Amino acid sequence: MENFKPNVALFIPCYVDQFYPKVGIATLELLEKLGCKVSFPAGQTCCGQPLANAGYERDTIGTTRHFVAIFKNFDYVVAPSGSCVLHVKEHSPRVPSLEKEQKELHDKVFELTEFITDILKVERLEGRFQHRVGYHASCHGQRGLRLASSSELNQIPFNKARKLLGNLEGLDWVELDRTDECCGFGGTFAVTEEALSIRMGRDRLEDHLQHQVEIITGGDMSCIMHLEGIATREGQKIKFMHIAEILNQAIT
Amino acid sequence: MSHPENATEFLKDQAKAKWHDETLWFVRDKRDRISKTIPEWEQLRDLASQIKDNVLVNLASYLEDFERNALQNGIKIHWAADAEEHNQHVLRILQEKNCKAIVKSKSILTEECHLNPYLEKEGIEVVDTDLGERIVQFLNQPPSHIVLPAIHLKKGEISDLFHEKLQTEKGNDDPYYLTQAARIHLREKFLGAKVAITGVNFGIAETGEFVVCTNEGNADMGVHLADVHIACMGIEKILPRRKDLGVFLRLLARSATGQPITNYNSHFRSPSPGKEIHIVLVDNGRTAQLAREKFKNSLKCIRCGACMNTCPIYRRSGGFSYGSTVPGPIGSILSPGLDMKKHSTLPFASTLCGSCSDVCPVKINIHEQLYEWRQEITKTHGEFGKGLSMKLANGIFKSPLAYKISGNLMRAALRALPDSMIYHPLNTWGKSRNLPETPTETFQQWYQKNRP
CATH class of the missing domain: 3.40.50 (Rossmann fold)
Known part of the structure; x- marks a missing residue:
């Protein structure tokens, strides 16, 4: 961990942004405590999952293109949501002419806990939570x-x-x-x-x-x-x- | 009626809905426990899935092998393109034998083809000999589950039914007593039937034999007492080799009911002297499904019902809520292929939780196919309003400014409006659920202020 300071982009799902800013803040602070350089790229909207699961994946190309443009230049993209990450990886439609960027991006998008255990390789966290x-x-x-x-x-x-x-x-x-x-x-x-x-x-x-x-x-x-x-x-x-x-x- | 309407109706009787959920969860739990006693369980599932892949790719030649070998064994083969042809074949055989009463063991295919009403219209008495199927037949209902046809009924209801139909003691709901009454009743029917119909679990291409699995032995009883055995078989039931059964029989019973093996796995290869075996091979939409790249591996299904037992929707809405012969997750990916308009709500009767795909013994990616059917259905049967609001949402989500404005408006409105308006009856979310408290700023706003 000493020399490994990944450049992490925070991907904050739209409803977390709107209703649960405290979860976004906690994710940001937690990743920083674990030694990451974290930034929140501006202009994030929604990954498109509500539309795709309702049967309108084909109408999320614009949303997906926007997502790729925002996040493609980071080492990792981390979100406090398994659902949105799964959507991006499995159900965001292929955007013509962006296939390569999309594939590379999908390999570096992670849900928070898997990022901590699998990429940061944290074996145990020291702390106290009496509940x-x-x-x-x-x-x-x-x-x-x-x-x-x-x-x-x-x-x-x-x-x-x-x-x-x-x-x-x-x-x-x-x-x-x-x-x-x-x-x-x-x-x-x-x-x-x-x-x-x-x-x-x-x-x-x-x-x-x-x-x-x-x-x-x-x-x-x-x-x-x-x-x-x-x-x-x-x-x-x-x-x-x-x-x-x-x-x-x-x-x- | 749509699935949501049927589910709402089912859930009105809360105690019964809870009982239904717990009863099926019990079966799923039993399946979990027994599957974990087999160290190679996941390899078995892989193997079964691969064998079925091979079958689907080579279906035509395996069917020809099966037909040739079965004919050599003295079995008569009939091909049916659809349900109508299937029913005509069966009726013709019965008429040739001058048969007016038949016994039938469990066959989802004959349900799919609506054989019973077809034959009854021709004056033929059809008696379903599986206990659960006989119960629903008395009630003039279809099965609510493909393995446990009467699982929606409690023993008190069966006691009342048997009192009316079989003159059992009023109020006696002892399962042993009721089963004995059914046994005596069915025994007469078995003895009187010249023709017995069964389904087919597996047809073996290399030998031309077929295997019928039952727990009650009713298929065997029917077939051995009758002169003519008609086996109704979907064309996807083929396995290449007899030894493949070593994979499938191990998976089937454990997945279906958590038993190590089905009680009777009967192999039928050639008719006894003086008797006849007929196989009706039925397409009825299967080749059309095979041609649909995204949906073809739904044809791997071995009808174990595990996806129903595990489905949190099925357990809480019951088999009838689906309005299709095969209910539950697997039915929701098979039925739209038969009639997309009629079954358009079924792929949406799921949270895409994925449990069905993880229990499936042949590894059908059921929840992914539910997702794919949604994409198909909205192309032709999307409600206009829903389509419009979705397009609007895409307009919002691809533009950060539009997202910000609409998000801020929404949150401002939620903060300002009185609860009576937020929890208006038209707000379905709020009928039985609160909305989260609206924060004063979004994460984006916090970030700009605190991490400039």
Whole structure:
């Protein structure tokens, strides 16, 4: 780590920019503490995922071209979101005449926890966080980016978020009954299949509540926005933090 | 009705919806546990997927091999381009045998072809002999799951049904008692049927034999008592070699129900003296699907139902919410190929969580195909408003200034508007969920101020 000071661009998803600036700030500060030179390239908008998942990938070429132009000149692009990273890597449409830049860019876009464990090669984080924490695995991070072993697969268990959180002094990692079931956010699914989305969210919340979780964390604010929205409406006392917020707070 | 409407209806009975979710989760959990006792599980899935790749590339020649070998074994072969031809073949055979009552073991293909109503219209009694299928047949319902046809019913409902249909004791819902009643009832039907219909799980090209898997032995009972066996088979059910079964039979039962092996895996190779075996080979949209590059490997499906058991949507909306013969994730990528307009909401009945693809024993990339079907469906069946707002959004997201203005307006509006307007009934998000508290500045604004 001594001589390795990568030039990292922060990729802040649009809804994080608009609704959760504190998550952007925590990501920035955390990466700096871990020795990165971090900048936030101006003019970021949205990666285009809401459109693509709704069936309009073909209408995101302009958005994608803009994304490539903003980020292509950095060593790494890091986002506090598995979902947006997966979209950029797998579902952003090929932009004619930019294929080479796009391919190179996709190889250097990372979700925050995988960047810390796989690129910065952080083995353990020293810090303190005295809470009972439940981890919500976002599906796009979980099964899309393979940030953790999948409960469906016969593989050696691993979990990149747990690797980072697990060593924090005082942090009580809670084992859930269903470790990686979807929360029902699903982008436009949250409104087109409202009844199902709410039912799935309530079921996820219940799993955390039954295990006396104090703080639900995760790598995607979209899932958390959905779960927190239901919890707040129903008057639940449970708290929500993005994993970047916990790590940034814990290692000061 | 669309999937969202059906799902909303299903979820109204909250206790039953929860029970349905937990019942199917139990099956998925059993599958997880048994699959983890096989160290080479993931290699088996790879192998199965590769064997099926080979089958799909060489389907025509394998089908010819299969036909030639089956004919040599004394089996009669009938080709059907669609459901109508399939049903006509079956009816013709029954008429030739002057048969008025048949027994049928589980076959999703005959459901797909709507064989039962077709034969019943011709005055033929069709009795489904799988217990779950017999139950839904009594109710005049289709199966709600391809492996567990009556999984939407609780034992009390079955007790009431059997009291009415089989004169069992009122209120007795002991599963053993009810099963015995069904056994006695079905025994008579077995003894009276001259023709038995079965599905086919695997057809072996090199030998011309086929394999039928059941847990209840009902296919065998039907076939051995009847003079004529009609096996209805989708053309994608081919495996090249008998030894390939060593891969597929291990995967099928574990994926379907978490059993180490299906109770009866019966091989049919040639008719006994004086008896007949017919195979009806059915296309019904399969070659069209094979021609669709992005969707062709949906034809690898071995109908284990694991994607249904794992799907958080299926578990909470039930099989009928899909309105298609094969429900759940795999149905949602097969059905649009048959009728895109009718099934246009199905690929959207998913959060693209990917669990279906991870349980699939033949590694069909189900959730990726759901995504791809969305891209196809919006080309022809996109609602105008949705398309327009999406184009508008692309206009916003490719322009930083437009994004900033609209974002600021939105946040300002959210801060200023009273809750009664934000949580207006037209705001679907807010019906049962709050919106996040609106911060005073965006990250971009914070950054410009603090990191100039």
